Amino acid sequence: MSDTRFTDYALGELTGSAREKFERELAKSDSLQAELNDIIAMASELDRLPKSAEGLDPKARIDLLHACARNQAELQRNKKLLRWFIPLGLAAAASVTFLAGMLYRPSAVTELGFMARNVGAPAALHEEPQTLETDPAANPEMEPTGKSKTHLDPSNDGLAQNTTSPLEDIPSRSKSKSVRCPTEHDFAEQGLITGESVSDSNLAFQLETPGQAIPLKEKQKGVRNATFGGRLVDTKIQRTSEYSLDVDSSGYAKIRARILASEPPPPDSVHIEELINAFTYNHTEQAGSAALSADIESGMAPWNEEHLLIRVGIRSQAVAENVKVEAQFNPAQAAYFRLIGYESQRDTEKSIRFTTKITPPFEHTALYEVIPVGKSQPKTAPKDFQRTQALVEYQPVDTGDLLTLKIHHRPPGSNQCQLAVFRFETSSAKSFNQNSVDFRFAAAVAAFGMKLRHSPDSANIAWSKIEQIAQGSLGPDPDGQRADFTNLVAKASRLEGRGISKNLFKTPFLAIQLIP
Amino acid sequence: MSAENIIPLAIERFERTLISYAKEITGDIESARDAVQETFLRLSKQDLVAIEPRLAPWLFCVCRNCALDHRRKVVRFSTEALDEEHEAEEDCPAKALMATEDAERLRGLVSKLPERQRELLKLKFEGDLSYKEMGEVMKMSISNVGVQLHEAIQTLRRLWSSEHKPVSTL
DSSP, X not given: OOOTHHHHHHTTOOOHHHHHHHHHHHHHOHHHHHHHHHHHHHHHHHHTSOOOOOOOOHHHHHHHHHHHHHHXXXXXXXXXXXXXXXXXXXXXXXXHHHHTTOOOOHHHHHHHHTOOOOOOOOOOOOOOOOTTSOOGXXXXXXXXXXXXXXXXXXXXXXXXOOOOOTTSOOOOOEEEEEEOOOOHHHHHHSSOOOOOOOOOOOHHHHHHOGGGGSOHHHXXXXXXXXXXXXXXXXXXXXXXXXXOSOOOTHHHHHHHHHHHTTXXXXXXXXXXXXXXXXXXXXXXXXXXXXXXXEEEEEEEETTEEEEEEEEEEEEESSOEEEXXXXXXXXXXXXXXXXXXXXXXXXXXXXXXXXXXEEOSSEEEEEEEEEEETTSOOOSSOOOGGGGGTTSOOOOOOOOSEEEEEEEEEEOXXXXXXXXXXXXXXXXXXXXXXXXXXXXXXXXXHHHHHHHHTTOGGGGXXXXXXXXXXXXXXXXXXXXXXXXXXXXXXXXXXXXHHHHHHHSTTTSOSSOOOOOO | OOHHXXXXXXXXXXXXXXXXXXXXXXXXXXXXXXXXXXXXXXHHTSOHHHHGGGHHHHHHHHHHHHHHHHHHHSOOOOHHHHHHHHHHTOOOOSOOHHXXXXXXXXXXXXXXXXXXXXXXXXXXXXXXXXXXXXXXXXXXXXXXXXXXXXXXXXXXXXXXXXXXXOOOOO
């Protein structure tokens, strides 16, 4: 086929209306999708060809650095000299011409020579996060180290207490308060910074029509839903991500059974969020009265040391209703984010719903991968949101926060929604080895799922490494669940090794997700 | 990035990629290294603040010119010599055997592509350049970059399926 759009699309170079048109064609034809999958598979293979390790000779490199520094120093000297000589020279020339009877305007000439470069910082537009959050400076107890824990106490009518202990290792600042129930306006307002006004509607409306929770503006503009799991999302365009706490943890049992039967599971049948939540994590949370608590931890992503992995653990001890979780990334810190798991369309719809009711003991773990600002940009990442270029770009206020987590919920029997806000600073991220056992284990499970889904990112982490991480993060493991997982990784590694070489281009390496 | 850091950081980030790219043109590692050193020296004589926003395409463009100069000066290596060297430099980390074999086979197929397409593949998959930047480096139109890359990938797919013999399961 000679349609170059396949390659353009696979490499993220098809944009705008051409891309939309192509996606519509793709959605109608299985054969076109198969063609695209093949091209993406080849592109992924090319992308993961071992990169050349040949560098300069160490001594040559040092000499080169010195030579470059000398050249630059000389360049700077010449520039300085020019700064002095140009005005002087011009002035001299002008004097000569003056003597010859011409006009003489030294001030203008001098001005030219000493014109200062304007380095003023652009005025930042301040975005009001939400009125209920207090100024970070007014929260001295929330030191930016360690872990965050906030409890919402249903017995406390109105203002929920922040029980953050100052003695704990606290990475984030958090604040919770009783608020009005979230409205559609809230969802539209978060993430997309435009001045558009959106109609107010109540929580009940949201609950009755779960599909409507997509920010209204996005729907109107036909923008792809950014809560799509598994995709990189550019925070300049969309910085809020929502996910459901409803996860079917039986997914892991099915995958496990297939692997033990020596049948590699079909990539699309692997739902990473289900695998992650099939395990018990010993959230260090102990408070008896807390309705909801969150625990955020971040470290290096084991499959890409430039990326951060964030684990968001949510736990409930009393009953909570109408729970809705939103993670909001700070574009000044996070260039891109990816919700791990929740890839399929089914999950996408699910992920934007409220979780209607959670019954304790309840815990949920979500993982985000973040490409911090200043790190290498994704190579083959689809430029999903280019069509939203018309949106106003805004200058984020860099508070140092990487992530703000908002949990809306309603204590049983109450008419009032409560909102807990947890903030996590980039500086609290650790190197992977310093992360908690739970963090590392969850990362291993995620990597395992990515491998099984043949995600291109998983090419950067070897099966043996996943096994090693899992082995090193067993923790107390009372029922042997984690040890069993470690064996499963070894088994899957053998199966996949065979499967990939056999079916290299029969199985798509990347699940293509299309707008319906 | 402040001006004094640009060159050390650029060397750290692009050294290997540029050498790999230059080697695609010169055919031998020493000329490739020379071309890359020359590239950074030329960079050091530029206004770094002005170049920094489009540093990658600038480096690849200059590196390409330097490498082409070297190739004109020195004996041209044959494709066979290239292939041998590819094998000789093989020093893969402990990866799955099958994956290594596949990578080797793919690398072999890439070496059969026309030079221009090989360069484009390097620029895309190692240099991380966009079509527009590749067009600047190779002095090609953006649409031609797309056509050539598409053709390269299609050829690789064709060669792969004609050569690929499934390994029997154990």
